[in-house]
Amino acid sequence: MVQLFVGWPNFWRLMRPIVAVKIQFEVEIVSEEEFEAIDAAIQEAAMQEVEATSRKTRPGLLTPLDKFRGGLGYLSVSDLTAQFWCEQQMEYNFLAPEPKPETVQMQLGKDIHMARELELYDVVDIKIESKEDKWATRFLNCLNKMAFLDAQQTIRELPVFGEPFQLGVFVYGIIDELHFNEMGQLEISELKTRATNNSLPSKAQQNKNFLQAMLYSIMFNDLLEGKLATTTLLSKFNLNGLAALSEDVVKFANELRIPCAKLIQIADLMLSRFKTSNIPKISSVVVEYCSQFSHEEIHKTCLQLDESWAHSKLVTMLPYWKGERETIGVEIEEAWKCHRCEFADICTWRIKKDEECRKLK
Numbered sequence: 001m002v003q004l005f006v007g008w009p010n011f012w013r014l015m016r017p018i019v020a021v022k023i024q025f026e027v028e029i030v031s032e033e034e035f036e037a038i039d040a041a042i043q044e045a046a047m048q049e050v051e052a053t054s055r056k057t058r059p060g061l062l063t064p065l066d067k068f069r070g071g072l073g074y075l076s077v078s079d080l081t082a083q084f085w086c087e088q089q090m091e092y093n094f095l096a097p098e099p100k101p102e103t104v105q106m107q108l109g110k111d112i113h114m115a116r117e118l119e120l121y122d123v124v125d126i127k128i129e130s131k132e133d134k135w136a137t138r139f140l141n142c143l144n145k146m147a148f149l150d151a152q153q154t155i156r157e158l159p160v161f162g163e164p165f166q167l168g169v170f171v172y173g174i175i176d177e178l179h180f181n182e183m184g185q186l187e188i189s190e191l192k193t194r195a196t197n198n199s200l201p202s203k204a205q206q207n208k209n210f211l212q213a214m215l216y217s218i219m220f221n222d223l224l225e226g227k228l229a230t231t232t233l234l235s236k237f238n239l240n241g242l243a244a245l246s247e248d249v250v251k252f253a254n255e256l257r258i259p260c261a262k263l264i265q266i267a268d269l270m271l272s273r274f275k276t277s278n279i280p281k282i283s284s285v286v287v288e289y290c291s292q293f294s295h296e297e298i299h300k301t302c303l304q305l306d307e308s309w310a311h312s313k314l315v316t317m318l319p320y321w322k323g324e325r326e327t328i329g330v331e332i333e334e335a336w337k338c339h340r341c342e343f344a345d346i347c348t349w350r351i352k353k354d355e356e357c358r359k360l361k
Helices: 008-013 032-056 064-069 077-085 087-095 104-118 131-150 203-224 230-236 247-255 263-276 307-321 332-340 348-360
Strands: 002-006 122-126 155-162 171-180 186-194 282-291 297-304
Touching: 064 087, 064 307, 077 087, 077 171, 077 203, 077 307, 087 348, 104 155, 104 186, 122 247, 131 155, 131 247, 131 263, 155 203, 171 203, 186 203, 203 263, 203 282, 203 307, 230 263, 332 348
Parallel strands: 186 282
Antiparallel strands: 002 122, 155 171, 171 186, 282 297
């Protein structure tokens, strides 16, 4: 069972002056032969991807993408921001026998995000019977929220996916918030909670947060440009486009006036919706810091979307995932991060750098 957050009922219940948006889509009905041809193209794309990866990596060795994300075949934006902070620490976390337990601060942050989402949406329970059902609900969620963006309304928790800068690694993430600013520009807002009432994180942590928001923005803008094909999307998530969806999912789609019974129909409709919409590209990024205890805003920082900066970071980070270089840790200028790292005593990168410093002395 999954929970989706749907906007119209809550808007009405709170009697806000917002006009409900009626979603109308044209659904192309194709024959079974055409479906089979499409599915064959998906499988062919998947095989080409595997063969290309095999050619680029050394025989018999798994890449970090295969080793740590082999069951998925893609990265989350959170994976990339963890790598940006410290690649060696991220790898140790993957290798740990048990996942890191959730802290009180992490739970407080989740609660605040949930409260904000519930300001706009009601919860809808949907029975999920397959991974195709799970992704169908996410794609339907995108379609639902795109209608609100068309009406220049604020949306929260929007899934995005793509291959930033076509660098060979597929990425998935969820945008905290999209809204239109005073100048009518589409703006992304990333919420970060703090355990203190009046302090900002370090510059390194702020850069990590900006990278996260910028990656979301780049993938969203790429979707608007139509850079992602349906066959690529389904193959990257290892989904069967012809899979029949569960009764609950089909019912939810019908309620959204999207009469689709196959995953490939919903995926294709969603990507077409992005490409043909009049929604402007994201041009600016906002990171908001608020207190976990008072829930009051501590600070809000706004930057213009800087694709060249984000690209410069990814071209050094992504070769690690493709097995094209060894793991690296932080440089001496950021060695202060090690004092807060639980792996400091066993970190081979730290030991190596310490030995290098001793030799120089």
